[in-house]
Amino acid sequence: MAEWFAGYCSWLCDCYASFNGWLYGLQKEFTTAFIVDDRWKYILKGVQNTLILTFYALILGVVLGVIVAAIRTSYDKQYREMKNPIAKFFLWIGNAISKIYLTVIRGTPVMVQILIIFFIIMASSRDKMLCAVIAFGINSGAYVAEIVRAGIMSIDAGQNEAGRSLGLNYMQTMWFIILPQAFKNILPSLANEFIVLLKETSIAGYVGVTDLTRAGNQIRSVTYQDFMPLLAVALIYLVLVMFFTWLVGLLERRLRKNER
Amino acid sequence: MSANYIISVRGLKKHYNRGKIKALNGVDLDVKKGEVIVIIGPSGCGKSTLLRSLNLLEQPTEGQIFLENVDITDRNTNINLHRRKVGMVFQHFNLFPNMTILKNMTLAPIQLKKVKKAEAEKKALELLRVVGLEDRANAYPSQLSGGQKQRVAIVRALCMEPDVMLFDEPTSALDPEMVGEVLDVMKKLAREGMTMLVVTHEMGFAREVADRVIFMDEGTILEEGTPADIFSQPQHERTKAFLNKVL
Numbered sequence: 001m002a003e004w005f006a007g008y009c010s011w012l013c014d015c016y017a018s019f020n021g022w023l024y025g026l027q028k029e030f031t032t033a034f035i036v037d038d039r040w041k042y043i044l045k046g047v048q049n050t051l052i053l054t055f056y057a058l059i060l061g062v063v064l065g066v067i068v069a070a071i072r073t074s075y076d077k078q079y080r081e082m083k084n085p086i087a088k089f090f091l092w093i094g095n096a097i098s099k100i101y102l103t104v105i106r107g108t109p110v111m112v113q114i115l116i117i118f119f120i121i122m123a124s125s126r127d128k129m130l131c132a133v134i135a136f137g138i139n140s141g142a143y144v145a146e147i148v149r150a151g152i153m154s155i156d157a158g159q160n161e162a163g164r165s166l167g168l169n170y171m172q173t174m175w176f177i178i179l180p181q182a183f184k185n186i187l188p189s190l191a192n193e194f195i196v197l198l199k200e201t202s203i204a205g206y207v208g209v210t211d212l213t214r215a216g217n218q219i220r221s222v223t224y225q226d227f228m229p230l231l232a233v234a235l236i237y238l239v240l241v242m243f244f245t246w247l248v249g250l251l252e253r254r255l256r257k258n259e260r
Numbered sequence: 261m262s263a264n265y266i267i268s269v270r271g272l273k274k275h276y277n278r279g280k281i282k283a284l285n286g287v288d289l290d291v292k293k294g295e296v297i298v299i300i301g302p303s304g305c306g307k308s309t310l311l312r313s314l315n316l317l318e319q320p321t322e323g324q325i326f327l328e329n330v331d332i333t334d335r336n337t338n339i340n341l342h343r344r345k346v347g348m349v350f351q352h353f354n355l356f357p358n359m360t361i362l363k364n365m366t367l368a369p370i371q372l373k374k375v376k377k378a379e380a381e382k383k384a385l386e387l388l389r390v391v392g393l394e395d396r397a398n399a400y401p402s403q404l405s406g407g408q409k410q411r412v413a414i415v416r417a418l419c420m421e422p423d424v425m426l427f428d429e430p431t432s433a434l435d436p437e438m439v440g441e442v443l444d445v446m447k448k449l450a451r452e453g454m455t456m457l458v459v460t461h462e463m464g465f466a467r468e469v470a471d472r473v474i475f476m477d478e479g480t481i482l483e484e485g486t487p488a489d490i491f492s493q494p495q496h497e498r499t500k501a502f503l504n505k506v507l
Contacts, residue, residue, distance in 0.1 A: 081319040083335035084335060156352075156354075158350055158352055158354040159354060159356065161317050161348075161350065161354065162348075162350065162354035162355075162356070162413075163356075164317065164340075164343065165315055165317065165343055165346070165347075165348035165417075166343070166344070166367075166368035166372075166416075166417070166420060167340050167341070167343040167344035167368060167372050167420065168340070168367075168368060168371060168372065169340045172371055176356075176367060176371070177356050177358075180358045181356075181357065181358050184358070
């Protein structure tokens, strides 16, 4: 009995020792990855760049998306009834450009797009961040455009007629009546697009932007340790996405206050 | 074009599907200032299309519409300016659900007539008082009953101080017990001298308020006259058959 007990104790001690060793190893890895030479500053800079890139790309994407969606829907709804030949011509051109834009952007990988913009279209610019913002903004715009178009089409035609019958023009009706209602309907899809965009920026490192992913890689290339930097990068993305999801949830509840 | 007429319609046609469906097939109509016209007819006869053409919610295929002696079908006419003078009330109310009642009513005056916010709200509240809804000014449309919504829709149109009011089956989507409250508002409006064109199935309203009743069938005006003429001595077989069914 005593023998057995002693064996058990020593096994426990072994366990404890090896667990301690493992913990110590982790701690050491953590120190090498983030503390030595203030390497956590890489990560901080990376998070900052990822957020800046996502923010501006989102704004560019939403602006582009709303414009393209407005052109596409007004073409579908109004073109046949329009009387002014000049306006009609411009709407036709706008619609054609929008369609080509959607086809090309949605038909090619964002990775290729960002390389083309960096190495060909904006080859003379040395502002990597600007290139990335433009690439991701243009890419996101194509997806946002279709989301917004779906939102506009989801609003009852009577809303448009009511606005127009009061004398509001097309733009005013869109701005005051249709878009606010559409926005509420498409908020979940827009949030989804935003999350995708945030994570997609992880390829910005390919054109030299020090985003979160690249910051992790920089640490790995110095310390030759993969575990800690990669885990940290993944965790930070996760926390960011969870935070923004929560934020969108708040906004959604606020917008629904006029519904019973 | 006599200046007496606030609306004149000449040879109005509206075709769909490249002429396969003729919703309106040559309509002529003159409306005097202050006149109340009720348009009746079987469903699909083009009465709603006619009404919606009058502020170009439907673009006519052919013909002309003169609003206060201006041809609004002309491509150089700014239709937005003319729509301000033509109020419209819809079957399904079409209030803006994202705005309060007060905002629904003041949006167009503030945006288009550059009325000050306080002034526009004062006028809106006055109008709401007339229809007995001033205590609902800050409610959202979803918090109102159908009859209340339609009364708001009427005063929303009135906020733009229109010269003509168009009613497209204003009581068809209402519960029977709410029809009365909306018709009362319309009667009051008629008594105040508003020019009104009303598409409706409320024959009682037509009898009581209309100066002229128009019977439409298959995209044309088949018969028109005073309510007494139309309801007591209809000339056409089609009119008789229709009235037999609805009266």
